[in-house]
Amino acid sequence: MPKSLGLRVGVVLALAFALGIGSVLAAPPGGHIGFMWPVGLASGAVAIVPRRHTALVVTLVVALVTTTYAVGEQYSLQIALGYGIGVGLEALVAQHILTAGWSRTWQMRDLNDLGRFVGVCVGSAFAGALVFTLVSWVYDFGVPLHVGIAAFGAHLVGQASLLGLFREHVGPEESYGSAERSITWGLTLLVTTIAFIPNDVPSLAFLVLPLLGWMAFRGSTREVMLQLVVVGAIASTLSGQGLGPFSNTLWTNADSEFQDIPSVLFLLACAMVSIPFSMAVTMQRRSAVQLVQEQARSERLVQSARGIAIIGTDSLGRINLFSPGAESILGYTPDEVYGQSTRMFHTEAEIARQAAELGTDPTYVSVVRATGELPPGTARIWQFVRKDGIPRTLSTIFSPIIDDSGDFVGYVATADDITDRIDAEAVLEKALHTERRAVKRLTEIDQVKDQFVSSVSHELRTPITNIVGYLELLMDGVYGEPNARQNDAMSRIDMNSRRLLTLIDDLLTLSSMESIDHRRRRSQVDLVTVVTRADEIVRPSLLQRDLEMVLDVPDEPVPLIGDAGELERLVINFATNAVKFTPDGGRIVVRLIAATDSEGPVLEVEDSGVGIREEDRAKLFTRFFRTTRAHELGVPGSGLGLSIAKAIADVHGGRISATSVYGKGSTFRVEFPLGADQVTDD
Template sequence: MTVVTSDILMDKELLHKKELANSQAALLNVLDDQKKDSEKILKKKAVDEAILASIGDGLVVVDKEGKITYVNQSFEKMLGWSSKEVLGKRIVAVVPREDEKGEEVPFNERILNKVLRGEVVVTDLTNPFYYIRKDKTRFPSSSIVTSIVLDGEIIGVVETFRDITKEKEIDKAKTEFVSLASHQLRTPLSTINWYTEMLLTGDVGKLNAEQEKYLNEVYRGNQRMVGLVNALLSVSRMDLGTFIFEPEPTDIPLLVRSVLDEQMPHIIQKGITVFPTFGTNIPLIQVDPKLLRMVVQNLLSNAIKYTPEKGKIDLSLTLTDEKKCLLFTISDTGYGIPKNQQHKIFQKLFRADNVREKDTEGTGLGLYIAKAIIDNSGGKIWFESPVSNYIEGEENVGTTFYVELPCKLLEKSK
């Protein structure tokens, strides 16, 4: 080997060692960066877990099979389960959910499962559910459920919930106060009503035209107050669970015709045309006639109130194809219900924006009461209204309300 060849080999070896050293240094830098990134991720994870663990609301993460993958400390405290006991188990087995009556809500009807299926769910905060603790006691709760999405696919959900026992107690106290106040108001209102009627009928002397006009205003105002007090009493009784249902065999077509006759002066005054269509051979149905009358009165008076002059109202009573249900429908050509507010229509004290401008005297209690009565009668109430949003000029498209009562009750009353 020549001297030149030896020098070349040494240079190559030195170059190789230098490249190797550079590669090692670069690798060490990469490993150091990865270590720093891992430390950052672990630190962030620790912070996130600390935040989740410390929040006051209960939190549970569920995968797409409905199995629990994470719970926080509040979940453990509120429900009595440790994370070790529940991880990997189906939430429906660990944490049953009940409605107000104590009936368990099936998993396919739980909000959590509906969100897993990709459904858009609107939570009704006025109708809370109950979670069952490990010791079988229960507490009222409100919750928010959010989907976990990866690459456009729902892979799980996060549910946060809180105990609203105190809120329920406050609401009960408020309801009891409203009930007491309403009872106290009834006596003076009845007295005003009685004496006003005596004056208007001339029992205590003849009135001139101007006096009669003013007394009629007093009478109408008092009647509105009586209606409000009665509505408040009905709501408070429902909320307290003291509302009494007294079902008896009832002729529904006769009841609807009676309410229609009662409202006829208002119908004639506005020039509204009513088309009643009642099916034949409709049997008696076992319901509380006084309460069902309240429902029909509310739906018909709303249709009259929110339908412009010269409008149209359709009423129908029919048996479904298999005669399993009695269906009452009432359609109008009124203002309609904005779509972005339709989910609130049966909530207590809610009134849609477009009708608040037309009628300032409504209470927002009628449909709440109607739904409670129909639900407790074993039926269903719903509606259709094509108004997409509350836009000026987009109205008079009408609304149709449906009331369905099960015909199992009909067989008992034949």
């Protein structure tokens, strides 16, 4: 328990103990319940402590009550203990009802809280009175029914007068100053004292009620309850001394248990009048504050909505609200538009357009009425004219204003300036139209290019094929045995012709890979089979070379959705490139790594060749690019092999890369995506 709360509980229990002893000692002779024991303080102490400390505080309450009653000569220890248990049970009942079974703290903010407070007072007083009655019956201590009635009345007043002091603070409630507070308290002390001195003027007690009502009207609920405690203390003290209107012979000759009934009823009436009145005033005061805050908040929202025009009118359509946003968008000041009709913002052509769309008469009043009848939140596009004559397009929501009595009092329009957005959309639409035309043109160009490449390749391939054919006849001696010089010349012609045929094939392949309309034969292929077949094609080129070529593939199939021919071409391009740039005595490894749970299959071709300079790596996969080292070594090639490999990798969703250490070798790698073995829509 926090130290501050523990100190507060200690002070409350100490005060309850002191007042309890006083109530027992001041009780009328022959009484059996004491004189208004302060049960509200005991219940309040239990209500404000955390749940885990409830048992301890209740135990202390039982002990204190037992001790206070034990000081009275007529109370035995058993009776005092029984009364102590009764007050402890009463405090537990009050705590449980107040906090709704430990679920929340206790406040007095509305009528539900007031109902709970009344229920607490009645329920806890009844629980305590029941125990007091039982103790009276068990120990033959007075008349049980009389003891129960007297205990219920005294405890009901004690709860109603004191328990309200322990409610949770809910913010400032009072609305009067220190001078008025001092006067009110001074009059309360003076009038209560004067009213409870004479024995034969009962009407003087009613002078206290106006003061209680004034405090309820001007002060806080907590202060009202404190005033009620002070009035009760003065009235009880003076009545106990035989003074006041409730000490005449009519009541002093009554049964000892009922001698305090007039004081109990008076204090109960004061509590039941002042507490509800105070709560009603507080609720009304809080509602008024909330209304002012809401109005201020609405005003701040209107003032802060710089990008939105908010225009309000009265029932005749005259402007009475013109927000800073409206001022910024339309260029008018509020003084220039107040009292004017919103008709000033629109042209005749705009009104006619709106009337045609809404199907109403082409008058501004008809258009406004038809717009107001649209479903709430319906936005319409209106053309406004600024003060400087520049038109602006606003998306406007037009809403009628209905007051609390259901009467129409005006309109409010919220408008968002969408002129720039509409202009931007027009520009974007124009750009999209231009882009669509460009795409169409590119498609046409691509088709022309394909036709051109196909035509040129056909026109080139046919004569070159004839040249190669006749060269083979010449070299075979069909037209006479050639000499050594002729054989050498024909070998050169044959080699360059075949290089030209290879170049034409590469151009055709690259063109088809980049064609928009190209249709691929996609199916599930086994990369192990693809790599093995490519190895068989490349390996004969090693017969005249001193190179070691190693094939490293998994034992199990590696599935992939793709074009088997294109994938085979990718492996061949990597392998032949490695063969060309690896000197004799070198080593080439063609490696295939199967897919895992987190990565797709990987193809690698590693060589111990000449390597690639750093400045050449960025251009490796560019068409027709050949490294400086290739030119230095005179390695033949068109510069299309790696660009074709990249195109094949791209259409299969793979990521191609190359790493190299100049002078020590290179590794070309394609990482296929995970799940590439699943059939998807092309």
